[in-house]
Amino acid sequence: MKIGRLYALTVGPIPHLIHGRGEIVALLGRNGAGKSTTLKAIIGMVPVAKGEIVFADRPIDRLPAHAISRLGIGYVPEDRRIFTDLTVAENLEVGRQPPRVGAPHWTPERLFTLFPNLAAMRDRPSGRMSGGEQQMLTIARTLMGNPSLLLLDEPSEGLAPKIVEDMARTILRLKSEGLTVVLSEQNLHFAMLSDRAVILEKGRIRYTGAMTELARQEDVHRAFLGA
Numbered sequence: 001m002k003i004g005r006l007y008a009l010t011v012g013p014i015p016h017l018i019h020g021r022g023e024i025v026a027l028l029g030r031n032g033a034g035k036s037t038t039l040k041a042i043i044g045m046v047p048v049a050k051g052e053i054v055f056a057d058r059p060i061d062r063l064p065a066h067a068i069s070r071l072g073i074g075y076v077p078e079d080r081r082i083f084t085d086l087t088v089a090e091n092l093e094v095g096r097q098p099p100r101v102g103a104p105h106w107t108p109e110r111l112f113t114l115f116p117n118l119a120a121m122r123d124r125p126s127g128r129m130s131g132g133e134q135q136m137l138t139i140a141r142t143l144m145g146n147p148s149l150l151l152l153d154e155p156s157e158g159l160a161p162k163i164v165e166d167m168a169r170t171i172l173r174l175k176s177e178g179l180t181v182v183l184s185e186q187n188l189h190f191a192m193l194s195d196r197a198v199i200l201e202k203g204r205i206r207y208t209g210a211m212t213e214l215a216r217q218e219d220v221h222r223a224f225l226g227a
Contacts, residue, residue: 024181026194034203035184039151043075044068072100074147078154080138084127088118091126095144103148104177111140132163152183156190168193199224
């Protein structure tokens with residue numbers, strides 16, 4: 001089993017967006033750059049105009065979203081979309097899928113260890129939670145599907161600085177579990193936890209490389225990130 005081939009994901013004009021298991025890749029760019037659209041194309045929520053999306057050696061760009069999810073791709077939308085009338089525990093059950101080979105196996109108890117705040121409110125209706133708590137619940141519910149690839153759309157958007165720090169630690173913990181993460185992000189400081197960066201502008205790649213290299217290129221920040 002070759003890890004690179006097993007987890008490689010090729011998306012249209014972005015060849016081999018993912019290089020290997022346990023990698024974190026940040027899609028960066030200003031509003032309207034195409035970050036969220038790229039994630040939605042991967043999960044099958046928007047049609048692919050041209051090109052091909054390949055996951056685990058299989059083309060997936062013509063599959064419906066539910067079939068893509070069952071292959072082991074989890075998607076956390078920017079607007080959370082929790083079931084506000086259901087409790088935390090019930091929301092987790094909605095996302096449950098069987099364990100899959102090559103992916104971390106999550107249970108409610110493991111997730112309550114990962115997200116201690118959720119453990120204290122497992123019987124609370126999710127509509128009575130803060131925005132940060134709802135974001136954590138959305139990630140936890142997605143993890144109940146035992147994905148091998150997690151797509152996060154603007155995970156730090158609108159969250160208090162302390163919650164953003166907790167979110168960063170959580171993502172690094174997921175990486176240590178062997179989970180591969182692609183995150184769409186505007187917050188460059190938050191995105192620094194990533195291994196690699198891809199900068200988009202109007203749907204086109206303007207930069208790709210190691211995050212450590214991007215951190216030193218202020219001209220790239222000014223040109224494409226407004227920083």
